[in-house]
Amino acid sequence: MDKNGQNQFAINPNSKLKIKVINSLCISAATCIIRAPGTFDLDDDGIAYVKEGTWDEAVDIIEAAKSCPTTAIIVEDLQGNQIWPEKQPEK
Helix, strand or coil, X not given: CXXXXXXXXXXXXXXXXXXXXXXXXXXXXXXXXXXXXXXXXXXXXCCEEECCCCCCCHHHHHHHHHHCCCCCEEXXXXXXXXXXXXXXXXX
């Protein structure tokens, strides 16, 4: 069973963000935990998930997502606008 934020968005209104970890892309690098230890952890299978409760500052969460070598972390604002990874303009 997926933990919080795995393959579905975890929402924290206080941080004004939604976070999703794509399980199939996570390689257990744990850079997200180094950058935002109050937000991310690894489950028993080594897949990142989003902790319940108080998260790190939004800037730290975004930096944690950017640090992921496989772009397994998606960050959106509460309106569903994708912050990371940056969407490429449509041609």
